[in-house]
Ligand SMILES: Nc1ncnc2c1ncn2[C@@H]1O[C@H](COP(=O)(O)OP(=O)(O)OP(=O)(O)O)[C@@H](O)[C@H]1O
């Protein structure tokens with residue numbers, strides 16, 4: 001669609017007083033702009049963020065209808081709360097991002113695909129350790145597709161009486177379909193774990209069959225996402241059902257640096273400290289890093305010490321304990337530290353590499 005077409009649509013919505021539709025249209029297109037033209041982020045993101053409570057959060061909840069509840073306990077079966085960190089500019093490693101983008105793109109061209117007898121991606125399975133961004137990515141997809149986002153924790157529903165579980169899962173699936181929602185089935189391996197439990201095998205088998213059928217037949221206007229921390233528990237027949245599989249890796253050094261830059265920007269504007277922290281946090285998940293940073297922030301408040309000073313002493317003691325056995329990784333870090341202007345002696349101290357090795361790295365850069 002050309003820009004002037006978009007303007008005409010927006011003008012018509014406003015002049016017809018279709019305010020909700022106009023807001024939705026404007027928000028959707030602003031998010032597309034933010035994604036397509038990162039150089040416009042300075043102008044576009046503040047507008048999106050400013051309208052976040054009225055815009056993004058609402059668009060992810062949508063709750064037009066009451067949420068489905070358990071027949072007996074009347075407790076809600078699905079969660080709709082989302083992290084405040086879901087923003088259009090959130091990025092994942094390239095191979096992950098490519099599939100997320102492909103999912104969105106196929107939706108944009110749904111009509112063309114359907115005309116050619118093809119179906120856009122409607123089911124995806126995420127795997128990876130806890131705290132690497134699976135739930136966040138599911139919420140991000142819902143945001144980008146402008147669809148309501150619902151989470152069903154399978155391990156929680158599966159722990160109740162199975163007869164009831166079947167009904168509950170069916171209720172949630174029907175609800176999500178009726179809302180054209182993005183439904184995240186969290187802890188998906190729970191369906192595999194219960195397989196060898198004694199008494200209720202027959203019922204469980206039926207349940208698994210229903211679930212697998214749902215994956216095959218998920219409608220084009222919704223999206224079903226399954227997430228698991230234990231991919232080894234799922235058999236290949238289950239994996240094959242999904243249109244795409246995405247393995248979420250541990251964040252890389254660059255990912256961590258970006259994460260720290262955006263999270264600590266207001267509290268700390270010291271690139272050297274952020275780089276050292278990124279080196280130290282390598283091998284941790286985002287969730288672990290978040291927790292560690294919050295612990296340090298609390299420490300700074302409770303001990304009435306500047307946050308920078310708390311960080312400095314944390315860095316100092318952690319560097320001493322760092323595992324310096326991975327030489328090739330340490331060379332990369334040394335490279336970064338040299339670029340930052342650290343002395344050769346300091347780089348050697350931090351990385352555990354010998355002074356001649358560090359010297360060689362410096363010379364190779366000349
Ligand atoms: N790509 C990312 N960019 C920025 N922050 C991220 C990213 N991925 C994850 N995070 C941070 O990590 C936290 C944990 O992510 P999330 O809850 O999505 O993990 P998860 O993989 O779903 O974990 P679990 O398996 O325990 O459910 C998020 O709240 C967010 O702060």
Ligand SMILES: [Mg+2]
Nearest residue numbers: 134135186227
């Ligand atoms: Mg999760």
